[in-house]
Amino acid sequence: MDVTPILDPLNEAQREAVSCDTVPALVIAGAGSGKTRVLVHRIAWLCEVVGVSPFSILAVTFTNKAAAEMRARVEELLNNNLAGMWMGTFHGISHRLLRAHWQEANLKQSFQILDSGDQIRLMKRVIQGMGLDDTKWPAKNACWFINSQKEEGLRPKDMSDNGDITQRQLIKIYAAYQEACEQTGLVDFAELLLRSLELLKHRPDILAHYQTKFRHILVDEFQDTNSIQYQWLKLLAGEQNPIFAVGDDDQSIYGWRGARVENIQNFERDFKGSQLFKLEQNYRSTNTILSAANSLIDNNHGRMGKKLWTDGDDGEPIYLYASFNEQDEARFVADKLKHWLDTTSGRRDDVAILYRSNAQSRVFEEVFISQSIPYRVYGGLRFFERAEIKDALAYLRLAKNVDDNPSFERIVNVPTRGIGQRTVALVRDFAKEHQLTMWQAAEKILQSSLLAARASNALAQFMNLMVKLSKEISELELSEQVDHIIQTSGLVAHHGKDASEKAKSRVENLEELVVAARGFVVDNELYEGMPPLDAFLTHAALEAGEGQGAKWDDCVQLMTLHAAKGLEFPLVFLVGLEDGLFPSSMSMEEPGRLEEERRLCYVGITRARKQLVMSYAESRRQYGSDNYNPPSRFLSEIPSELIAEVRPRAKVTQPRYQSSAPSMMINGSRANSEALNDTGIKIGGRVAHAKFGEGVVLDCEGKGNSARVHVHFESAGSKWLVLAYANLNVIA
DNA sequence: ATAAAACGATTTTTT
DNA sequence: ATCGTTTTAT
Numbered sequence: 228m229d230v231t232p233i234l235d236p237l238n239e240a241q242r243e244a245v246s247c248d249t250v251p252a253l254v255i256a257g258a259g260s261g262k263t264r265v266l267v268h269r270i271a272w273l274c275e276v277v278g279v280s281p282f283s284i285l286a287v288t289f290t291n292k293a294a295a296e297m298r299a300r301v302e303e304l305l306n307n308n309l310a311g312m313w314m315g316t317f318h319g320i321s322h323r324l325l326r327a328h329w330q331e332a333n334l335k336q337s338f339q340i341l342d343s344g345d346q347i348r349l350m351k352r353v354i355q356g357m358g359l360d361d362t363k364w365p366a367k368n369a370c371w372f373i374n375s376q377k378e379e380g381l382r383p384k385d386m387s388d389n390g391d392i393t394q395r396q397l398i399k400i401y402a403a404y405q406e407a408c409e410q411t412g413l414v415d416f417a418e419l420l421l422r423s424l425e426l427l428k429h430r431p432d433i434l435a436h437y438q439t440k441f442r443h444i445l446v447d448e449f450q451d452t453n454s455i456q457y458q459w460l461k462l463l464a465g466e467q468n469p470i471f472a473v474g475d476d477d478q479s480i481y482g483w484r485g486a487r488v489e490n491i492q493n494f495e496r497d498f499k500g501s502q503l504f505k506l507e508q509n510y511r512s513t514n515t516i517l518s519a520a521n522s523l524i525d526n527n528h529g530r531m532g533k534k535l536w537t538d539g540d541d542g543e544p545i546y547l548y549a550s551f552n553e554q555d556e557a558r559f560v561a562d563k564l565k566h567w568l569d570t571t572s573g574r575r576d577d578v579a580i581l582y583r584s585n586a587q588s589r590v591f592e593e594v595f596i597s598q599s600i601p602y603r604v605y606g607g608l609r610f611f612e613r614a615e616i617k618d619a620l621a622y623l624r625l626a627k628n629v630d631d632n633p634s635f636e637r638i639v640n641v642p643t644r645g646i647g648q649r650t651v652a653l654v655r656d657f658a659k660e661h662q663l664t665m666w667q668a669a670e671k672i673l674q675s676s677l678l679a680a681r682a683s684n685a686l687a688q689f690m691n692l693m694v695k696l697s698k699e700i701s702e703l704e705l706s707e708q709v710d711h712i713i714q715t716s717g718l719v720a721h722h723g724k725d726a727s728e729k730a731k732s733r734v735e736n737l738e739e740l741v742v743a744a745r746g747f748v749v750d751n752e753l754y755e756g757m758p759p760l761d762a763f764l765t766h767a768a769l770e771a772g773e774g775q776g777a778k779w780d781d782c783v784q785l786m787t788l789h790a791a792k793g794l795e796f797p798l799v800f801l802v803g804l805e806d807g808l809f810p811s812s813m814s815m816e817e818p819g820r821l822e823e824e825r826r827l828c829y830v831g832i833t834r835a836r837k838q839l840v841m842s843y844a845e846s847r848r849q850y851g852s853d854n855y856n857p858p859s860r861f862l863s864e865i866p867s868e869l870i871a872e873v874r875p876r877a878k879v880t881q882p883r884y885q886s887s888a889p890s891m892m893i894n895g896s897r898a899n900s901e902a903l904n905d906t907g908i909k910i911g912g913r914v915a916h917a918k919f920g921e922g923v924v925l926d927c928e929g930k931g932n933s934a935r936v937h938v939h940f941e942s943a944g945s946k947w948l949v950l951a952y953a954n955l956n957v958i959a
Numbered sequence: 960a961t962a963a964a965a966c967g968a969t970t971t972t973t974t
Numbered sequence: 975a976t977c978g979t980t981t982t983a984t
Binding site: 289290291316317318319322340342343415416417419420451480481483484583584585586606643645647768769770771787788789790808809811812813814823824827849850 | 960961968969970971972973974
């Protein structure tokens with residue numbers, strides 16, 4: 228057996244991990260250390276050297292993207308089509324199990340997957356159905372509560388209210404929501420995992436079957452597993468099947484949604500006879516960047532321990548810019564970025580701007596638009612989550628199954644056809660009272676003439692449309708079904724008559740849905756025997772449609788630090804480094820959460836390949852008011868010799884808000900340079916004070932003897948000073 | 960049924 | 975400030 232292609236491209240540490248014995252193994256893989264490569268080569272090693280069939284391997288990831296990449300790379304390395312191999316996300320694989328064993332799992336054969344939006348909508352109806360005030364019991368909170376319970380593996384019966392009324396009510400809501408899901412055959416994301424875990428727990432025969440089938444289990448991003456995913460893995464592994472887990476405790480940034488770093492920390496304890504490997508050689512970043520990352524993360528406690536290194540150059544220093552405010556920050560980034568594009572052979576999509584919260588993208592967008600810099604903002608709604616797409620999918624579902632209540636409610640009056648809230652409420656109540664689906668209830672209501680003629684006609688018209696649609700599409704192929712639905716339902720016409728940009732893009736999205744349907748090939752074993760439309764709808768629920776829709780060529784990439792995990796860029800701007808923003812004020816108090824923020828910073832730093840530029844703003848407008856946050860504590864955790872401070876003072880012009888409505892003055896606090904007449908002091912300029920030291924002028928008000936200036940001092944913080952007494956000296 | 964006004968939330972996000 | 979949601983008014 229020629230193992231050259233499998234082992235040759237690897238370094239020593241990678242090779243040891245890839246070729247380790249078939250015992251439980253944990254690979255601590257630092258950022259940029261070849262994590263995916265090890266996973267891929269391990270699979271190849273198992274198949275080619277150990278002689279394991281690819282179909283005896285289970286490989287689990289968190290995202291569809293990671294799963295697809297892994298599959299493609301394994302196929303390339305093995306030069307083999309592995310379509311039937313069990314490689315996918317936790318949710319995807321759980322779903323596959325539940326489809327195969329729907330009866331044993333007490334599900335309907337036609338169970339549908341609820342996405343988070345669907346879940347909230349259903350929850351709202353459940354809460355209202357219980358006669359509760361849905362402003363007092365927000366559906367979103369209830370969903371959050373239930374999802375976390377499910378992620379801990381808890382059912383209503385396992386929970387105690389501890390005498391807490393709120394808790395007791397939430398448990399009741401959980402039970403009612405679950406009941407509604409069971410009745411209508413709906414499964415939310417958390418339920419996919421919990422249900423498949425329960426299936427394996429309660430059916431030793433099924434568990435044994437899969438334990439025999441999967442002789443090897445590989446897991447990516449192990450530090451992100453939550454309680455239930457961990458239990459699920461442990462159960463499937465049993466006593467005999469080794470788990471090969473890859474992860475990085477320093478990149479655990481999803482604790483807030485249930486991920487448990489302990490899972491990686493306790494691996495050796497929980498999996499007897501396991502081996503530990505560490506990948507510390509980094510192939511991505513310069514020495515400077517790695518030193519910064521190492522120093523920063525060193526401030527965390529209880530780490531498994533790891534120090535990234537490279538045999539490459541030190542590279543450029545890390546630049547740090549102390550901006551006057553967020554606009555100045557954005558302008559600085561734009562300047563720096565343009566300069567980099569001009570002086571290197573870099574492309575725009577080699578550049579990323581990383582921030583802690585989505586709201587920060589705005590200022591950058593404004594500046595980039597004004598300077599004609601193409602950019603792309605990550606995040607926001609994905610393709611299959613867009614309202615118009617969900618509407619179209621609801622039509623498809625309803626045409627397929629008129630008893631699908633959520634779809635019925637969603638589109639009964641979209642586009643508007645004269646079926647108002649009163650009519651819908653009547654149908655809903657009637658359905659509830661007589662234990663009918665909304666469609667059945669609507670039929671009865673029409674027969675019994677409970678409605679006024681106008682509403683009755685509108686409802687009848689809608690139902691005729693649906694009957695007609697479902698008849699018409701039955702003989703068509705998938706993409707034609709989709710096309711027919713979006714046309715005949717009136718969705719395209721509805722959005723088409725609106726000339727706005729938004730409406731235009733909605734029409735384009737609907738057309739893109741037809742394209743997506745055309746390109747949807749039922750090659751997945753999972754979808755075998757399923758009607759193409761059902762398969763497509765499932766695909767839509769499980770895959771948010773990342774690649775769908777608009778194309779992006781050579782744009783500067785704007786995204787949150789969370790979204791940046793797993794990516795890399797030659798030039799990275801890490802912006803908004805202020806205490807209260809990053810680390811977030813929500814996390815600053817608790818040590819555990821602060822450490823997670825630090826890991827997030829670590830993730831951000833290690834995204835950069837050649838150059839890292841950091842910045843913070845002395846003044847930042849948040850939630851409509853100005854905040855003066857101190858520079859992030861993380862900055863002081865990076866050795867100063869790695870950092871070069873840039874402060875092109877000449878560039879700081881009057882950074883004031885040019886609101887589109889100049890008359891909008893809040894408390895008369897708009898910049899008023901009158902106060903500064905003849906003083907030489909400028910907003911944005913630097914001044915020195917005998918006691919407070921040096922600082923930057925942020926604002927001023929009043930005139931004459933009562934003139935006051937707002938100064939942000941480097942060491943003493945921000946203060947309002949009366950000009951006549953302060954004796955400020957202007958620093959040139 | 961549509962538009963205006965009031966209200967509320969506002970870290971991070973995949974499936 | 976701003977965005978999405980819900981209520982209220984036309």
